[in-house]
Amino acid sequence: xxxxxxxxxxxxxxxxxxxxxxxxxxxxxxxxxxxxxxxxxxxxxxxxxxxxxxxxxxxxxxxxxxxxxxxxxxxxxxxxxxxxxxxxxxxxxxxxxxxxxxxxxxxxxxxxxxxxxxxxxxxxxxxxxxxxxxxxxxxxxxxxxxxxxxxxxxxxxxxxxxxxxxxxxxxxxxxxxxxxxxxxxxxxxxxxxxxxxxxxxxxxxxxxxxxxxxxxxxxxxxxxxxxxxxxxxxxxxxxxxxxxxxxxxxxxxxxxxxxxxxxxxxxxxxxxxxxxxxxxxxxxxxxxxxxxxxxxxxxxxxxxxxxxxxxxxxxxxxxxxxxxxxxxxxxxxxxxxxxxxxxxxxxxxxxxxxxxxxxxxxxxxxxxxxxxxxxxxxxxxxxxxxxxxxxxxxxxxxxxxxxxxxxxxxxxxxxxxxxxxxxxxxxxxxxxxxxxxxxxxxxxxxxxxxxxxxxxxxxxxxxxxxxxxxxxxxxxxxxxxxxxxxxxxxxxxxxxxxxxxxx
Amino acid sequence: xxxxxxxxxxxxxxxxxxxxxxxxxxxxxxxxxxxxxxxxxxxxxxxxxxxxxxxxxxxxxxxxxxxxxxxxxxxxxxxxxxxxxxxxxxxxxxxxxxxxxxxxxxxxxxxxxxxxxxxxxxxxxxxxxxxxxxxxxxxxxxxxxxxxxxxxxxxxxxxxxxxxxxxxxxxxxxxxxxxxxxxxxxxxxxxxxxxxxxxxxxxxxxxxxxxxxxxxxxxxxxxxxxxxxxxxxxxxxxxxxxxxxxxxxxxxxxxxxxxxxxxxxxxxxxxxxxxxxxxxxxxxxxxxxxxxxxxxxxxxxxxxxx
Numbered sequence: 001x002x003x004x005x006x007x008x009x010x011x012x013x014x015x016x017x018x019x020x021x022x023x024x025x026x027x028x029x030x031x032x033x034x035x036x037x038x039x040x041x042x043x044x045x046x047x048x049x050x051x052x053x054x055x056x057x058x059x060x061x062x063x064x065x066x067x068x069x070x071x072x073x074x075x076x077x078x079x080x081x082x083x084x085x086x087x088x089x090x091x092x093x094x095x096x097x098x099x100x101x102x103x104x105x106x107x108x109x110x111x112x113x114x115x116x117x118x119x120x121x122x123x124x125x126x127x128x129x130x131x132x133x134x135x136x137x138x139x140x141x142x143x144x145x146x147x148x149x150x151x152x153x154x155x156x157x158x159x160x161x162x163x164x165x166x167x168x169x170x171x172x173x174x175x176x177x178x179x180x181x182x183x184x185x186x187x188x189x190x191x192x193x194x195x196x197x198x199x200x201x202x203x204x205x206x207x208x209x210x211x212x213x214x215x216x217x218x219x220x221x222x223x224x225x226x227x228x229x230x231x232x233x234x235x236x237x238x239x240x241x242x243x244x245x246x247x248x249x250x251x252x253x254x255x256x257x258x259x260x261x262x263x264x265x266x267x268x269x270x271x272x273x274x275x276x277x278x279x280x281x282x283x284x285x286x287x288x289x290x291x292x293x294x295x296x297x298x299x300x301x302x303x304x305x306x307x308x309x310x311x312x313x314x315x316x317x318x319x320x321x322x323x324x325x326x327x328x329x330x331x332x333x334x335x336x337x338x339x340x341x342x343x344x345x346x347x348x349x350x351x352x353x354x355x356x357x358x359x360x361x362x363x364x365x366x367x368x369x370x371x372x373x374x375x376x377x378x379x380x381x382x383x384x385x386x387x388x389x390x391x392x393x394x395x396x397x398x399x400x401x402x403x404x405x406x407x408x409x410x411x412x413x414x415x416x417x418x419x420x421x422x423x424x425x426x427x428x429x430x431x432x433x434x435x436x437x438x439x440x441x442x443x444x445x446x447x448x449x450x451x452x453x454x455x456x457x458x459x460x461x462x463x464x465x466x467x468x469x470x471x472x473x474x475x476x477x478x479x480x481x482x483x484x485x486x487x488x489x490x491x492x493x494x495x496x497x498x499x500x501x502x503x
Numbered sequence: 504x505x506x507x508x509x510x511x512x513x514x515x516x517x518x519x520x521x522x523x524x525x526x527x528x529x530x531x532x533x534x535x536x537x538x539x540x541x542x543x544x545x546x547x548x549x550x551x552x553x554x555x556x557x558x559x560x561x562x563x564x565x566x567x568x569x570x571x572x573x574x575x576x577x578x579x580x581x582x583x584x585x586x587x588x589x590x591x592x593x594x595x596x597x598x599x600x601x602x603x604x605x606x607x608x609x610x611x612x613x614x615x616x617x618x619x620x621x622x623x624x625x626x627x628x629x630x631x632x633x634x635x636x637x638x639x640x641x642x643x644x645x646x647x648x649x650x651x652x653x654x655x656x657x658x659x660x661x662x663x664x665x666x667x668x669x670x671x672x673x674x675x676x677x678x679x680x681x682x683x684x685x686x687x688x689x690x691x692x693x694x695x696x697x698x699x700x701x702x703x704x705x706x707x708x709x710x711x712x713x714x715x716x717x718x719x720x721x722x723x724x725x726x727x728x729x730x731x732x733x734x735x736x737x738x739x740x741x742x743x744x745x746x747x748x749x750x751x752x753x754x755x756x757x758x759x760x761x762x763x764x765x766x767x768x769x770x771x772x773x774x775x776x777x778x779x780x781x782x783x784x785x786x787x788x789x790x791x792x793x794x795x796x797x798x799x800x801x802x803x804x805x806x807x808x809x
Contacts, residue, residue, distance in 0.1 A: 041584050125541045125553035198758035199669050224756045232659050232666040387534035
């Protein structure tokens with residue numbers, strides 16, 4: 001005990017010295033740090049579940065045959081060209097110069113192995129390639145040519161191929177699943193350095209990438225669940241790309257060494273209008289139109305959404321949307337007239353469900369409820385627990401309106417499917433055979449002009465019949481440090497191999 | 504003592520069994536993990552195939568018994584979300600949590616004890632009031648807010664420490680301080696009260712009368728006796744820290760078991776939730792067992808009463 005007093009001071013000095021030393025460490029070649037709310041769930045390319053962060057990391061480690069451009073364009077990636085041999089056969093010509101990171105060449109056998117693997121459990125619960133394209137067989141023509149045979153003509157083949165990643169057959173058939181989850185082997189622009197689950201994924205540039213090594217050598221996808229921690233990290237320079245900021249915090253991303261940036265996302269925010277409700281009013285198109293006329297979307301965008309978006313004017317995203325459609329606009333008198341014409345001059349009781357998931361859920365729901373109240377409807381707001389909400393989405397069992405965001409898609413054939421009879425994610429429960437006919441005809445029509453006429457006709461039905469209470473496209477907000485130049489994609493994916501360092 | 508020990512251990516096991524059953528039932532009642540794993544547009548067949556491959560189509564009791572059987576052998580199942588063994592996920596995160604909680608606990612105990620003694624010796628003076636104020640603040644300020652304020656001060660305003668994350672010693676300071684402050688406050692108050700009581704007792708007067716120096720009186724007589732009631736409190740405090748760690752780990756992006764549990768709850772990855780709850784419960788129950796046995800060893804009266 002007696003010597004403790006003397007030992008204490010040196011111990012403190014050692015501690016202080018250690019702190020200072022680590023504090024003054026070199027900051028020279030620091031990797032680019034991307035901060036997101038959640039961690040990747042797996043590094044197996046065929047367990048890809050969400051566009052970001054899992055998708056962003058998989059896009060960096062692996063390649064698909066076709067690349068989806070930020071505007072939805074189909075661009076060559078592993079396939080340098082492709083053609084349709086007939087309505088049911090697609091032929092892809094692979095590049096000859098692609099090697100996996102273990103040095104083995106990428107051939108048609110790897111493509112066949114990867115796609116066949118996506119058709120097996122558990123991968124087929126997440127991968128839509130086979131189910132959505134009616135793919136029936138992957139045929140190897142030669143080492144660098146593959147054919148995809150479908151049961152029905154599929155206009156969405158390229159779209160789904162953009163999310164189908166190629167892994168080396170030899171490596172993936174030699175290891176067990178637990179190993180493959182954490183030890184990916186791809187041909188992509190980056191290779192895995194380490195994954196510390198719950199903390200970060202570190203990637204390093206693949207110098208032998210067929211398209212040339214990416215400009216930024218080291219990248220870290222860091223998990224920072226707390227919003228203010230992401231903003232603080234941006235301010236101190238610890239974070240170079242802070243994702244998932246919000247309309248009310250985007251201004252804080254502007255600082256001496258950082259700037260805020262935003263892009264109009266693809267996700268369409270709306271209130272679904274349940275057709276499985278016991279409330280007959282919701283089955284009347286006039287009532288649904290009245291709901292749309294009753295709310296002032298532009299004012300909500302200005303006050304709740306930082307003015308970063310515009311009112312929806314179709315269920316299909318541009319550039320494929322029908323440009324003749326225009327937003328409903330704020331006409332409360334029109335709404336009252338329509339309600340009276342439908343037989344509800346005194347309004348009705350209306351359940352409105354929301355869940356904290358798409359952002360501003362509570363604010364948006366309360367504001368919309370206020371507008372509906374102003375035209376005589378009696379809204380009852382329900383804050384659902386996410387799992388409960390998810391179940392109601394899956395069973396299409398909401399009792400009234402529900403606040404939701406519809407997927408980050410940019411393909412009319414896929415976007416319109418949501419309202420077809422008994423479709424898995426038709427959470428509103430619409431079923432109109434005339435609409436289904438249009439959508440199904442469009443999904444097998446290869447002639448672009450004819451397809452556009454069909455999708456435009458389907459969009460008009462959705463719009464005129466007011467299948468949703470239409471709001472806006474969700475903007476994406478992020479903060480960038482002065483070390484990085486990067487343009488956000490509207491579909492949440494981060495293609496960091498396209499980013500440039502700023503000097 | 505042997506019978507006492509065995510009784511305690513038997514009770515420990517029954518508590519763990521109860522905890523595992525409760526975690527299992529709540530996990531199952533909270534919803535269908537298949538719905539949260541698949542994409543919105545997955546077909547009914549795809550969902551059924553996944554449900555089968557995860558073993559979720561078996562009767563609940565059968566699932567529980569097979570879970571127990573495997574858990575007893577250290578196999579806590581495979582995470583639905585990450586398809587990795589839960590035990591390996593926990594093994595990866597537990598050391599991080601122990602590092603954080605251990606540092607915070609050690610700091611809270613030692614500093615809290617020192618402050619308590621100082622307050623007792625300076626009763627009614629400025630130091631006493633200052634320490635009382637600090638300990639009240641420590642107890643009433645919520646952890647998440649304190650964490651944010653510490654970050655704003657020491658990471659953003661004066662960039663001395665990193666904002667969040669995991670790594671060297673510097674990353675540990677802010678989360679550990681956030682976690683330690685409430686415990687530190689309680690310890691300081693408790694030690695102060697204990698010291699005041701001890702200092703006014705007869706054996707201290709005797710010690711002083713023997714002619715011992717004040718330092719000897721304090722270190723050898725007073726503190727030792729004031730320490731005793733702290734053992735129980737320390738056990739409780741450690742449990743409390745486990746609870747606070749859930750928030751602190753989220754605020755500081757600390758990859759510990761608390762944040763993993765929160766994430767797993769949000770993702771309905773309930774084998775991970777069960778595993779985390781079980782491991783946390785084991786830790787908590789072991790600490791309690793240790794405290795009970797320690798107490799019984801120190802103070803024989805406890806054994807007789809139980």
